[in-house]
Amino acid sequence: DGGITQSPKYLFRKEGQNVTLSCEQNLNHDAMYWYRQDPGQGLRLIYYSQIVNDFQKGDIAEGYSVSREKKESFPLTVTSAQKNPTAFYLCASSTGLAGGGHYEQYFGPGTRLTVT
Amino acid sequence: LAKTTQPISMDSYEGQEVNITCSHNNIATNDYITWYQQFPSQGPRFIIQGYKTKVTNEVASLFIPADRKSSTLSLPRVSLSDTAVYYCLVGNYGGATNKLIFGTGTLLAVQP
Numbered sequence: 661d662g663g664i665t666q667s668p669k670y671l672f673r674k675e676g677q678n679v680t681l682s683c684e685q686n687l688n689h690d691a692m693y694w695y696r697q698d699p700g701q702g703l704r705l706i707y708y709s710q711i712v713n714d715f716q717k718g719d720i721a722e723g724y725s726v727s728r729e730k731k732e733s734f735p736l737t738v739t740s741a742q743k744n745p746t747a748f749y750l751c752a753s754s755t756g757l758a759g760g761g762h763y764e765q766y767f768g769p770g771t772r773l774t775v776t
Numbered sequence: 777l778a779k780t781t782q783p784i785s786m787d788s789y790e791g792q793e794v795n796i797t798c799s800h801n802n803i804a805t806n807d808y809i810t811w812y813q814q815f816p817s818q819g820p821r822f823i824i825q826g827y828k829t830k831v832t833n834e835v836a837s838l839f840i841p842a843d844r845k846s847s848t849l850s851l852p853r854v855s856l857s858d859t860a861v862y863y864c865l866v867g868n869y870g871g872a873t874n875k876l877i878f879g880t881g882t883l884l885a886v887q888p
Binding site: 664695700701702703704705748750751752764765766767768769770772 | 817818822863877
């Protein structure tokens with residue numbers, strides 16, 4: 661089955677610790693994204709990557725870091741610098757970016773991070 | 777990217793047709809209109825996309841008037857399982873990025 665996997669589904673950390681969220685896709689998509697969702701809110705873009713070894717900041721990148729060493733993988737690290745890390749984190753991927761219109765984004769099941 | 781305005785919530789009953797309208801007064805010439813559906817604690821799922829007039833697929837229809845300043849997502853004969861948040865997004869996603877800007881969406885509650 662093709663799709664996006666995120667692990668773990670639930671994650672608990674103490675304040676001040678860095679934590680890395682996993683995102684893997686076997687859809688052969690070039691582009692990958694990380695979003696954050698807070699209760700009752702829409703999704704906000706953290707980082708996105710168009711190709712391997714390249715990534716760009718989204719709207720709320722402060723306190724987060726990413727890497728894209730492989731096409732299939734786009735891990736997100738929530739650092740201790742992120743002031744309000746507790747949230748629902750969603751990873752997505754899509755095909756190429758050229759041309760008009762919108763390339764459908766496929767989302768993973770999400771990771772709910774709680775920091776206390 | 778154009779700002780969108782949707783109702784915060786809507787109620788419906790099983791078997792009814794539901795129309796959710798989205799306003800996007802500042803839509804640009806190259807912008808497309810896209811709708812996603814999200815169930816609680818899951819990632820959003822693409823429903824439909826259009827540029828003008830009418831688009832229909834197996835789950836929904838999208839109506840876009842000539843001035844493109846609004847659009848209407850139509851869900852025929854909804855069921856309880858259609859209870860979800862529906863997001864309207866507007867933008868030209870080609871070129872450098874494929875960024876999506878999500879608003880708060882419309883929470884559709886379908887009752888028996």
